[in-house]
Amino acid sequence: MTDLSTREGAAPAPADLRAAAAASLLASNRRRRLVRRWIAIGTLPLTLAALLFVGKILSMYAFAHQSITSYVADDYAGSESSARGQEFLNWFEPYKAPFNVGTALAGSEKLPEARAKLEESLGLATGVEVCSVRINLALVIERMGDAARADGDGAGAAELYGEALTITTEMPEECGSDEAEKQSSDPDRDMQQSEDDLEDRLKQKQQSEEQTPPEEEQPQEPDEQPSDDKLDDLKDKLEQGTQERDQQQGDDGGGSGTDKPW
Known part of the structure; x- marks a missing residue:
């Protein structure tokens, strides 16, 4: 009787099938891990x-x-x-x-x-973003003008007020829109009203400084020189005081202390 397992084309044993399946699974898992690794790296x-x-x-x-x-x-x-x-x-x-x-x-x-930083911000802003930047920049320059005026520099103050006014008057028309209001850094501040108030205030300050005449230096009066008669009287009094002091020290047997100021 012939053994069927030795025949050509006979089916493999179950153990061989399991080994082949395990090897195939391991190879597939290695491929998947490799793919995942490269995906993670990429x-x-x-x-x-x-x-x-x-x-x-x-x-x-x-x-x-x-x-x-x-x-x-x-x-x-x-x-x-x-x-x-x-x-x-x-x-x-x-x-x-x-x-x-x-x-x-x-x-x-x-x-x-502050002015330097706000000018930097203005160069980076676009659209309605420039509205808040322009108002704050103008306010800072206005305060610089106030400081110059407090220091007595009227010409410098007027120049700074003029710069702030230029920044304000060059505000885009879009700054009065609802979109600009939403972009405002201060929700409690009306953008258009703030612009109008700032412009009016700057005009008044600039005109005030330009119309104020510079203070003229008052000529200093020469110090009054004492007359010859007064000089002679003062000299006599000094000599008389010296004689009286020397006489008093002689009566006391000579003093060893320092003289008191007179």
């Missing part, structure tokens, strides 16, 4: 970029909120510090970081530094 930059994007957005909101909160609490140093945190990788709304820094510096009366 998408790693995108993943990191996405995490950085989300982190930047969250940090911007955090820094902006802290800056505003500190400013309202008159903590201008803290407001400036938080606003400077927005400057790192300043991709989104880039005008806001220097705007917040400049506003905080103005609160600390660092007016030249």
Whole structure:
């Protein structure tokens, strides 16, 4: 009787089938792991970029909120510090970081530094974003003019008022729109009313300084020189006082103390 397992074309044993299936499964798993590894490596930059994007957005909101909160609490140093945190990788709304820094510096009366930051912000702003920047910049320059006037520099004050007025009058027409109101850094401030009030105030201050004549220096009167008669009388009194003092010291047997001032 012939053994069927030795015949040509006979089916493999179950053990062989299981071994072949296991080897095929292992090879398939290795291929899948390799594919997943390369996918992970290929998408790693995108993943990191996405995490950085989300982190930047969250940090911007955090820094902006802290800056505003500190400013309202008159903590201008803290407001400036938080606003400077927005400057790192300043991709989104880039005008806001220097705007917040400049506003905080103005609160600390660092007016030249505040002006520089707000001018930087104005160069980065687009559309209705320029409205709030222009108003704050004009206000800072107005305060610089007030400081110059307090120091007696009327010409310098008038020049600064003129610069602030130019910034205000060149405000785009869109600054009176509802969209500009929504973009305002102060929701309680009416953009158009603030612009009108600022323009009127600057005109009055500039005209006042231009119309004020410069103070003329009063000629100093020469010191009155004493006459010859007065000089002679003073000399006689000095000599008489010296003689009386010497006579008193002689009567007392001579004094060893210093003379009192007279």
